[in-house]
Amino acid sequence: MPDDRQSEKERKRRESLTLFIRSEAKAAGFDLCRITQPDGIPEARDRLDAYLDAGYHGTMDWMADTRERRGDPHALWGEVRSIVVFGMNYGPDEDPRDVLEKSDKAAISVYARHRDYHDVIKGRLKDIATRFAARSGEDVKVFVDTAPVMEKPLAAAAGLGWQGKHTNLVSRTYGSWLFLGSMFTTAELEPDAPEIDHCGSCRACLDSCPTAAFPAPYQLDARRCISYLTIEHKGSIDPELRPLIGNRIYGCDDCLAACPWNKFAREASEAKLKAREDLREPSIAFLLSLDDAAFRSFFSGSPIKRIGRDRFIRNVLIAAGNSGDAGLGAECRELAKDSSPIVRAMAVWALSRLMETGEFATFAAQRKNESDESVLDEWRLAGVS
Template sequence: MIQPDAIVAELKTRATALGFESFGIAPADARPDLPEKLQTALDAGWHGDMEWMAETATRRGSPTQLWPEAKSVILLGINYGPQSDPLALLGQPGRGAISVYARNRDYHEIIKGKLKELAGLLARRSGAEVKVFVDTAPLMEKPLAEAAGLGWQGKHTVLVSREFGSWLFLGAILTSAELPGDKPHAQSCGSCTRCLDICPTNAFPAPFQLDSRRCLAYLSVEHKGQIPLEFRAPMGNRIYGCDDCLAVCPWNKFASISREARLRARDELDGPALADLVMLDDSAFRTLFAGSPVKRIGLHRFLRNVLIGIGNSADSAMVPLIEPHLESDNELVRGAAIWALRRLAPERANTLSQAYLPRENNPDVAREWTVDIA
């Protein structure tokens, strides 16, 4: 029988060849504190309308609840460090800021195949059972990665690595094999609060705690309703996700640009013009974002975000691009268009409200014509 240490050595070598840049192992029961931490967040409502988090809380709190046969969890990371500072786009209000992770192919697709290959090697060498996870199952990868020594959860709740800063995609392999674990990584944020201070919506109730209901990454991607009024101006031109707390982390100075070409920004997704994006129909949207995570939110939620960005642009030349969306069949698009129009051309909005408000049958959209947006 092959010894566990020899199996781990072979796995590390193969993981490196597959493009993984971080590797660590933790016992499946390494974080008995997770169920309580998760329940505290759920009780506070920080998960917003991500009801699946509450529905899977028991399994999410422990790998052994998810899969009782699990003895070890292998955590792997791929660096997706950007080629330039993503915060620079925030100073260009005519362009849309798309989160770094979504500017090319969906990382789930890239990582899952690599994980399956590595898990297959483990199964062949050890005879153990294996299961592969990439952020799509109730598994808390970040605290487990901390237990496996890949890094530590920063005050922004994202995993921070000494080598790659806040730019690591994580994948996990659960196995029934008992493998030697790595030393957990110590929390190394010190007194730094840059990630908390930069948040435009004050989404952190305290260090190491995130209220998703106030997070622009959640609101622009996961939230299915209209963007709450108080967060629209702070949203700026962030049309998909938010990188502020990640990009400002001082540990990023040690991070290199991703070696994985498929994780680097496609030119057309690196700050595209809002004036072009607002004109997309469903076919053009699907074509532009083929293979990207952006495609998953659908055209209407995307246009909602783009129209908020246009409303924050201070560019009255884009008013003619807003007005056709007042006729949209979708209430999210109509509502965001009204807000954008009122921001850029209040007098024009007052005139058009005389025609549109009387025939608006959605009370939430009707309210957009009259609510105080100052």
């Protein structure tokens, strides 16, 4: 029958293209590659609406602005027929929480100790997409955390893992340590089965959060999340949360590192994903010394560079204030004269915790006129009118 021959031809084409994309993914260094369909996350839109309506996104207004496209892959690209989700392991070779016990050192999230994963993954995806388009004659689009794509629900639908109670993807083979990227295509590919939830009664990730950012399992209030506060949030950080941040200056790995499934994870083997040694446990004193030029140079190629020197130093000053090390007072006093209000404000807060009462009062009496309201707020918080 002609229809049967056509159907068989289409089936073989789907199988061939599916095998091709998996082979290309492996050759490019991806550890996982699975496929889902654009209608594979029907519950995502309602969950996104509930998240936004609760205000859990904080100041990330772009999430609300792209609500329509984010909640439905068809709204992002009407012609998409298949979505390929790629996973790359970045598992650390040590427990990233060990540095939290070293008050003179700064804790940087594991993912940010490498070259910016956006650049690494997107470059590889573009190469794969180019070859796939040439082979298939179909249209493709690639995304790596830079477009309104709900990558974690798509990854779960494709079978890479499941969204754990900490809302991050958990894999049975790589734990909580996976970078994700996706390729949308007009090609018909063979979809994979979704992964089921294997969290059970475990709540290790929830109990590990220093700021109690999980109002319930599978819910994250970004407004209390250290990763959000130190990376996405541009303004002053809630004074009540600052002591809980400890020495975490960029991101937080506590909930990821607490996941028991990490015992099955393997250390990242790709050379391009090996952590920079100087970002494992940098000293707080050194980081406080960075001016804008030094900051840009030191963090060249790092995702940390994207938040800018002033916001970064804000974070480091919070770590300094939490360190209990009066020896950092000299650096903090110098930063109290910085041109950036957010830096001056956090320098005041840090000094109020590092100096003896009398010493701080003397320092306050010697300060020059301050007109920025955010800095004045910190002086008032420290008991100085």
